[in-house]
Amino acid sequence: MSGIDPRRFLVWILCTFAIVCFTLWAFPSRGHGTAEWIQANPAYQAANGTHCCGPTDCRVVVKGVDFVEEQGGVRFANGQFFPSTIKGNYVSAEPDTDQQEYWGCFFGGEWKCFFRPYIGS
Secondary structure (H helix, E strand, C coil): CCCCCHHHHHHHHHHHHHHHHHHHHHCCCCCCHHHHHHHCCCCCECCCCCECCCCCCEEECCECCCEEEECCEEEECCCCEEECCCCCEEECCCCCHHHCCCEEEEECCEEEEEEECCCCC
16 A cells, blocks of 8 residues: 555544534524524514525615605515515514614515614614
8 A cells, every 4th residue: 555544544534524513613604694683583474474584585675776665665676565564564673783774585576574674762
């Protein structure tokens, strides 16, 4: 057998495995990025009872570009009217930096949920 010492190779494999395991443990994946706060709360549901957010469904939306406010709700750029009284229309519950913007969750060709910024006292 030439070149490779089996014991050194085994030590190298074990060290590599330990480093990968530590990295995965120390830096867990946040599958939804900045929309994680929506995904983490099971109470955020669309009108049909499904959760608002899938892996790529929710994002920051810009007033005047992605939607406009109208009497009784908002109208998205695709023409969909989202009543303020429908389940799926939320005010962000906490004054977190990520929640000081408008958010929308879009799936299957329509907007499912809409989040207004928290306005504290």
